[in-house]
């Protein structure tokens with residue numbers, strides 16, 4: 069939307085409270101546009117997610133089980149991120165990274181893996197979205213799935229309704245940040261047609277379908293002691309059919325853990341493994357596969373999340 073269009077717009081609906089929707093809502097609100105943001109989830113973050121787990125002994129651990137960090141490659145984004153740093157919702161993760169070869173059992177490529185500056189949300193990856201969604205001018209409504217979007221020619225506005233048929237209001241513009249709003253995947257998840265019918269826009273429909281989706285299992289594990297045999301805070305795997313990356317969340321800035329020695333890690337599967345879908349198989353089974361293949365010593369009960 070051009071800035072002229074943005075300032076002329078009375079109100080805008082943003083569908084999705086992940087980083088795309090949160091940044092969009094915040095930028096529009098800063099230009100004086102009335103923004104209502106809807107997200108199906110319980111809170112902001114989307115794939116920049118953090119999960120709270122209470123262990124059997126009462127220890128509370130937090131896992132960034134979506135994006136573990138982000139890097140910045142463009143000046144405009146760098147300016148935005150330095151503003152977030154100044155507000156304390158983002159910090160640089162000055163950690164050591166490497167590659168682990170499962171065939172040789174050795175860590176390699178320390179410099180290559182550690183070269184890009186890595187940023188994390190503080191105290192969780194979802195903190196950025198949470199903060200942006202609570203800015204002045206942004207009305208954020210969580211636990212609301214937009215189930216229908218209709219363009220009303222006579223009112224020159226979009227009418228939005230929730231999955232359970234509740235009227236969500238009329239808007240001059242709608243920004244949808246998830247391909248699900250116009251994808252058959254929505255039907256797979258909800259049993260209902262997608263909110264936006266793109267049959268009149270076949271080119272756009274093809275573009276939406278072409279947006280890639282990379283499925284991934286994220287396994288959250290905790291250890292009573294720091295892993296002495298792991299000399300880094302994050303690594304990618306070579307020669308593993310199951311695992312692609314691993315990150316020590318307790319080494320990130322702003323994450324406190326009591327007792328302090330405890331370590332929490334998030335392991336990501338390969339896309340290929342997650343793509344198999346493990347038909348008829350429970351997530352716990354996949355988690356066991358991960359754990360057995362991780363060879364990382366004794367760990368606390370874990371949780372496995374499947375992203376698709």
Ligand SMILES: Cc1cc2nc3c(=O)[nH]c(=O)nc-3n(C[C@H](O)[C@H](O)[C@H](O)COP(=O)(O)OP(=O)(O)OC[C@H]3O[C@@H](n4cnc5c(N)ncnc54)[C@H](O)[C@@H]3O)c2cc1C
Nearest residue numbers: 084085086087088107108114115116134135213214246375
């Ligand atoms: C395991 C994993 C590892 C990753 N690693 C990295 C990494 O190392 N570096 C990196 O930069 N990126 C990484 N990513 C990708 C990054 O997380 C995503 O690109 C980014 O978070 C996407 O943000 P988004 O706002 O576009 O979408 P999302 O975060 O998916 O947000 C979309 C939101 O829309 C909501 N929504 C959808 N449909 C509706 C509806 N009909 N009504 C209401 N709400 C709706 C959803 O609930 C969701 O919250 C990773 C992602 C995962 C899952």
